[in-house]
Amino acid sequence: MHAAALLRLGRAAGVRLGDVSRRPASVVAPKSSTAGWEEEKSKDRVRWRQLEHRGPYFVPAYEPLPDGVRIVYDGKPVKLSLAAEEVATLYGKMLHQEYTTKEVFQNNFFNDWRKEMTEEERELIKHLDKCDFTEIHRHFMDKAAARKALPREEKQKLKEEAKKLQQEFGYCILDGQREKISNFKMEPPGLFCGRGNHPKMGMLKRRIRPEDVTINCGRDAKIPEPPAGHQWKEVRSDNTVMWLATWTESVQNSVKYITLNPSSKLKGQRDQQKYEAARRLKGVVGEIRSQYRADWTSPDVKKRQRAVALYFIDKLALRAGNRKEEGETADTVGCCSLRVEHVQLHAQANGCKYVVELDFLGKDSISYSNRMSVEKPVFENLQLFMKNKSPGDHVFDKLTTSSLNKHLQAWMDGLTAKVFRTYNASITLQKQLQALTHANDSQASKILAYNRANRAVAVLCNHQRAAPRTFMKSLQTLHAKIEAKKAQAAEVQVELVKAKANHLTRGDSKSRRLLQKQWQRLQKLEEQLIQLSAQVKDKEENKHVVLGTSKLSYLDPRISIAWCKKFGVPVEKVYTKTQREKFTWALDTAEDFEF
DNA sequence: GGAAACACTTAGCAGCCTAGGG
DNA sequence: CCCTAGGCTGCTAAGTGTTTCC
Numbered sequence: 312m313h314a315a316a317l318l319r320l321g322r323a324a325g326v327r328l329g330d331v332s333r334r335p336a337s338v339v340a341p342k343s344s345t346a347g348w349e350e351e352k353s354k355d356r357v358r359w360r361q362l363e364h365r366g367p368y369f370v371p372a373y374e375p376l377p378d379g380v381r382i383v384y385d386g387k388p389v390k391l392s393l394a395a396e397e398v399a400t401l402y403g404k405m406l407h408q409e410y411t412t413k414e415v416f417q418n419n420f421f422n423d424w425r426k427e428m429t430e431e432e433r434e435l436i437k438h439l440d441k442c443d444f445t446e447i448h449r450h451f452m453d454k455a456a457a458r459k460a461l462p463r464e465e466k467q468k469l470k471e472e473a474k475k476l477q478q479e480f481g482y483c484i485l486d487g488q489r490e491k492i493s494n495f496k497m498e499p500p501g502l503f504c505g506r507g508n509h510p511k512m513g514m515l516k517r518r519i520r521p522e523d524v525t526i527n528c529g530r531d532a533k534i535p536e537p538p539a540g541h542q543w544k545e546v547r548s549d550n551t552v553m554w555l556a557t558w559t560e561s562v563q564n565s566v567k568y569i570t571l572n573p574s575s576k577l578k579g580q581r582d583q584q585k586y587e588a589a590r591r592l593k594g595v596v597g598e599i600r601s602q603y604r605a606d607w608t609s610p611d612v613k614k615r616q617r618a619v620a621l622y623f624i625d626k627l628a629l630r631a632g633n634r635k636e637e638g639e640t641a642d643t644v645g646c647c648s649l650r651v652e653h654v655q656l657h658a659q660a661n662g663c664k665y666v667v668e669l670d671f672l673g674k675d676s677i678s679y680s681n682r683m684s685v686e687k688p689v690f691e692n693l694q695l696f697m698k699n700k701s702p703g704d705h706v707f708d709k710l711t712t713s714s715l716n717k718h719l720q721a722w723m724d725g726l727t728a729k730v731f732r733t734y735n736a737s738i739t740l741q742k743q744l745q746a747l748t749h750a751n752d753s754q755a756s757k758i759l760a761y762n763r764a765n766r767a768v769a770v771l772c773n774h775q776r777a778a779p780r781t782f783m784k785s786l787q788t789l790h791a792k793i794e795a796k797k798a799q800a801a802e803v804q805v806e807l808v809k810a811k812a813n814h815l816t817r818g819d820s821k822s823r824r825l826l827q828k829q830w831q832r833l834q835k836l837e838e839q840l841i842q843l844s845a846q847v848k849d850k851e852e853n854k855h856v857v858l859g860t861s862k863l864s865y866l867d868p869r870i871s872i873a874w875c876k877k878f879g880v881p882v883e884k885v886y887t888k889t890q891r892e893k894f895t896w897a898l899d900t901a902e903d904f905e906f
Numbered sequence: 907g908g909a910a911a912c913a914c915t916t917a918g919c920a921g922c923c924t925a926g927g928g
Numbered sequence: 929c930c931c932t933a934g935g936c937t938g939c940t941a942a943g944t945g946t947t948t949c950c
Binding site: 908910924 | 934937939
């Protein structure tokens with residue numbers, strides 16, 4: 312009954328405006344006779360009292376290709392209808408990308424492209440491999456090059472225009488404050504590029520019209536003007552949500568939103584709440600750990616599965632792993648969705664007992680590959696969970712993320728699987744900083760220590776990247792530098808020996824000065840060599856690791872800011888401008904802050 | 907109680923921009 | 929002063945978790 316009452320209150324707070332009938336009523340849920348926490352709860356969900364904005368910016372309409380640029384089919388140039396031509400350009404633009412070589416991409420694209428063709432076009436164009444998009448590709452490459460080669464003033468002008476657009480559409484008024492919007496431009500049409508082995512890659516992502524977009528704004532706000540000759544799908548005033556506009560994307564039928572920038576007060580508050588939850592977990596994590604260890608030997612299989620999964624989530628910072636619809640997305644997993652094929656058990660490996668090997672594709676199809684020694688009950692449980700199962704079966708077949716989260720919720724209000732990732736990331740940073748920073752070190756060494764601590768977290772969270780394109784080249788340059796220095800050092804070494812001999816025979820002050828000079832030169836070179844090889848090491852360690860993701864989403868900024876203050880490192884050395892804007896709420900943290 | 911819908915956070919990468927070396 | 933490597937930002941995909949529906 313409570314739940315039902317809550318639902319009604321929740322909906323009442325989100326009033327549909329329909330055709331702009333506006334009563335000067337409060338936006339807050341109406342007072343109901345059911346008193347106490349229910350009302351509290353519904354007030355909790357109110358995110359704002361005032362919201363005003365210009366609506367999204369729509370990208371310019373399609374501009375037809377000039378006459379000289381054509382698609383060639385089976386050796387013959389073809390002039391396409393506007394709709395078909397537009398979709399063809401989306402493919403032509405991408406010709407240099409690896410995607411277009413993939414069969415799934417090609418098939419999906421061709422399928423969707425044909426839907427845009429006229430009857431005659433469909434009759435003519437039957438095979439993608441007979442289509443030649445090179446003229447289109449060249450056209451867009453030339454255009455890009457031309458833009459790049461524009462004189463300075465012209466570029467400046469374009470920049471000014473972009474800025475103007477940002478000023479006009481890029482901000483909203485939220486509760487009296489002018490706040491930045493993160494994505495005020497509508498996504499242009501394009502070919503869907505999923506990550507990894509995505510079954511829908513190459514499908515057409517349609518152009519979104521104002522008629523597809525729902526606007527959310529304050530009841531008393533001026534309703535944003537749709538582009539001339541158009542209308543919004545709907546205008547509503549729901550102050551229990553944070554989005555300004557929404558639409559449904561055509562490939563996955565997923566809902567997309569226009570939302571506030573992380574620098575906004577509202578987003579900042581939520582970020583802070585997230586870290587506060589992680590800090591509260593710090594208080595109970597000991598108990599939770601004892602509990603799940605005890606549960607490893609429970610007679611209840613469900614409990615044992617939950618306890619082992621939670622152990623992975625805690626120890627390895629795995630994601631929860633919701634079940635996904637098969638065939639709709641790339642095949643990736645998290646903890647609760649691990650399958651037998653992702654886990655290997657070795658009773659004995661490299662002198663260690665009870666070794667578990669995990670190998671799977673996680674979020675964004677990033678590979679997770681880890682092997683570690685676990686306690687005997689974990690090992691034996693896994694053996695049991697996997698017994699008589701096929702490779703494609705779930706290891707934790709009696710567990711779902713929602714049952715796991717329900718269990719966690721009982722431990723602590725607001726506790727879910729992802730809080731463990733935040734907690735473990737932040738606590739690791741704090742501990743590593745403590746271990747690696749020395750007050751008397753140079754600023755450069757302190758920053759290096761910070762980056763090392765940051766890297767420990769990135770490795771824990773498996774924040775990987777493809778090696779940068781320029782990686783090999785820049786590493787080679789660095790190695791070349793080292794070789795040059797080494798050669799130089801060898802030369803100086805020879806000089807030094809000579810000088811030594813010279814000084815031995817002559818023994819005067821001049822020859823002595825000369826000897827000293829050579830010796831100093833050698834010292835300096837050796838120091839530089841040490842620096843350079845440290846750089847190489849740093850670079851190699853960072854080859855596949857991204858520090859930015861954990862910094863932005865998992866590390867309580869108050870830890871970093873307190874560290875900066877304590878060791879006299881300017882905050883700008885750790886956070887870029889945008890990052891400082893995101894973490895405004897934490898900038899005044901005292902140096903003795905403890906996570 | 908499970909699926910679908912919804913809301914919001916977390917994610918890697920392309921390409922632009924800019925600082926610092928030659 | 930120019931050029932280029934690497935840092936930064938914008939983009940949008942892909943997760944998590946809650947609410948609603950059946």
